[in-house]
Amino acid sequence: MNRKIEDLTFPKGQTKLTEAQREKLFDLIVILSKNPAYQIAISGHADAGEADSCSAGRLRSVVNELTKRGNISATRIVEVDESKFKPVSTTNRDKNRRVSFSLTTTSKQDVVRQFNVAKANTLTLEEGYFQKGDNKFIDGITWKTGKQTLEKSGRFVVIDVTNVDMARTKTLGEARGQVINDYQQYLEKNWVESLRKQFPVQVNENELKKLK
Known part of the structure; x- marks a missing residue:
């Protein structure tokens, strides 16, 4: 996923940040802090009438603002000095004196969130290990590796199968949830039976008849 951020523009010859620019960068710091999977490419630009050092x-x-004030790791930042080679306007040179940003992420959940900003549940994602009966969409495809597409109730479903196991006994790790559930039911059944033996239930027939 690639996400564009509004450019930061500068007066001619200026390289230092104003308070207004710092406020805009604070919003970017918040985004990066809340989304640790995001990487950011930052490009410095200068206009043809400026010194070459302005872009850098x-x-x-x-x-410096992101790493020192925002405590954003430098390993998440790609720096590109474009100098004067990528102007965006020949009529409004103010737009050329800028720093541009591009956010990228490999996190699938981040991609899902961005798709669902305008409308909830536009895109959903489910990953895991499935067996027959766990998922109605997976039950409806041919069980083989590769991508398959279905259409259900006006929605498209893309299923990417990376591996299909042969029939086998589950490992303890795979069956842990079911084992714990079965054991809890076993304990509850024994507990109820012990209570019945310890405190037998007797029905008073005379009182019961009064309720009818």
């Missing part, structure tokens, strides 16, 4: 100076100011 702007880039360094922004990176």
Whole structure:
């Protein structure tokens, strides 16, 4: 997933951050802090009428703000000094004096969240180890590796099968949930039986008849 962030523009020749720019970067710091899987590419730009050092100076100011004030790890940041080679306008040079941003992530859950911003449940994702009866969509496909597409109730379902196991006995780790559930039921059954032996139930027929 690639997510675009609004550019930060600078007056001619300026490389230091203003308070207004720091406030905008604080919003970016919050996004990065809340989404540890995000990586960010930061590009410094200069206009043709500026010194070559302006793009690098702007880039360094922004990176320092993120790493020092925001405590964002430098390993999550890709720095690119574009110098004067990527202007975005020939009529409004203010737009060329900028720092641009691009967020990327390999987290599937982050992708799901972005798809669902405008409308909930536009995209759902489920991963795991499934057996027959666990998932109605998986039950409806041919059990083989590869991607398969279904359409159910107006929605498209893409299933990517990475492995199909032969029939076998489950490992303890795979069966742990069922084992715990069965054991709890066993304990509860024995407990109820012991209570019945210890405190036998007697029905008073005369009192019961009064209720009818």
